[in-house]
Amino acid sequence: MLKLLKIETFKLFKRTKTWVILIAFILLTALIAYGTYRDAENMKMWNSPEARIANNEEYLKILEEQMEEIPEDIKDDPAAEEEYKKNLQESIQQVKEEIAHLKVLAEQDEDGDWRKVLEQRIEELEGQKESLKESSEYKDMEAYNEQEIERLKYLLDNDIKLEGQYDFNARKFLTSAVTILGQIFLVIGIAVFAADMVSGEATPPTMKLLLTQPVSRGKVLLAKFLSINISSVLLIIGVELIGFLLIGIFFGFGDANYPMVAGTRYMYDTTRLLENGSYPIIQIVGSSQVIPAWQYLMKLLLLQALFIVTCTSVVFLISTLVKTSMVSMGISVVSMIASFVIFLGFSALRSVAKYVFVLFGSVEMLLTGETVSMFNNPNVNMNSVVIMFIGWIVVSYIASHLVFTKKDILI
Template identity: 40%
Template structure:
């Protein structure tokens, strides 16, 4: 069996297509690295006090012009009493916005050049957010947002208590980078790459000379198929994870890795708030109190890589089935790619089909969002979309697809 697997892997790595896919994957991550670097530089610029002051001053100037236009309109002879009331409300809102921006500008100028301790700033944010939760600042925060805000506050308190300085998500460091890579690839790129990589694993050997050689060997069809499947899984996992880790080391050595003990909030679960109905007439989701917990960054990174491997296995198994059903490598590649695109379109665009989304393995490509717990559940308003639900779904897809492949391959007639 090991000999068969070794032979299949040799065949995989002797193909030009394999190295084209590998080079494409390397270039894709290179482009992503550069894009993340440029994003960090831009966000640093946009978050600087000077840029924020300039931006708010421009907004104040715009609001003053708009305010003058509204006042002229209010004083015109054509304005009714209802128009005047509406204009007065808008003028009050504009005055409030201008006042808030002027206060923010004053605060930024007062603190300009001062090195404010991050703990002090964080404590101020904690105090302000706690007031917002308790409606002490007049913000009237909706109940469905309060639990999520409490999660953010708990994370801030953890930073203060354990003397860990917060790091912006856009900062290009090793751990942030690997998380963004896994999240980015899970959109569709990973699935499409696998579809191209192994779509001809079985169909590409349906030529008479190849099949004649295979079936005349003292090895059962089942073992031949299993060796191909194992080779496909091992090769896909090794290539993808190895390239990701190489980039992780490169970014970490150049820009720093960040703290391996940095806290990450995960596991948030949701339930329908039966006491509330939103504008669409449905019950919104609210986070279950106490469901969110913290884990260190190293553990979170390990878990997303393990979840990504499971997703890779599910993708490989599905594309492997497509390759078994067709005798033409071009047809199997085309069908596999189209089906993957359709599945991702269903996930991202066709919200009315939300009921079937939890049962599609492609739903869980963004394993970062799955582990954190909020990304999928809130997007589809479905509390069933959790990490604990995703694991059996992907395992079942992998097993079922391979079993069907085995049945088809061992039972179909092969003409040589």
């Protein structure tokens, strides 16, 4: 069996197409890295305390000018003029308070007093608890507050400095790469890569020669199945990890114990009814888990590997069902793209969409629990999707085995 696996893997990497796809994937990953870096730098420039202070000071000048220039339509109405000035005064006061707050943040950032900033933020969130509990409209905010307080306390307890929202490091690159690639690029790449694993050998005498050897058809198929799945996982995650290492060397890896929020669970809020007659979905208070970054990334890559195997297994089944590479590739690519368009485009199909594996390529949403928002269904969570992935893999292989061992190989 091991010898068959080596033969199939050798044949796989002997193809020109494999190297073309690999190079394309490397270039795409590099483009994602550059785009993520440029976005982070631009957002950091415009959202730094200094930039926000400058913007608020400009806005303050505009408000003060408006205070001096009373609109013509209310000059003869003392009550309206007084109300106008009162609103402007409130806005001016709010902007001044925001500028003062930003200046404090800038000074604390320069002084390196990040612990004080965290303590103040925790105090603010704690102060909001009671008011949030009294209002049913803010149940989501109540859950978020609990989650954020737990995360900030984790930072203080473990003496970890809060990262800037737009800091760029290897961890942020990897999570961005997994998310962006999973949206559509992975499924198309895998469809092209794996579409001719079986059908590609149905035309030339390769398959016929292989089946005349003292090896069962089942073993031949299993070797092909394992080879294409292992190769797909190693190529994709291998390129991502190389990018992770390179970016880590130049920009830093980020703290391995940095707190990440995962496993958030949701439920229907039966105390409220939306205009469409459905119940809104809210977070379950205290359901989120705060885990270290290294554990978060491990789970993220494992979920991605499972998604890759699921895609590859289904494409492998299509390759077993047809006899020409072009037809296999065409069916694979078109079916993957059509799944996105049809099941996400028509709300009437949302109840079935949760069984369509292609829609779950952004596996970080599974890890955080945000997949619920795609389907407006709290039961669509990581556990249910993992079971669905495994189901697709098992069914695809069994169907491939039955078809391959029973059909005639006419070459």
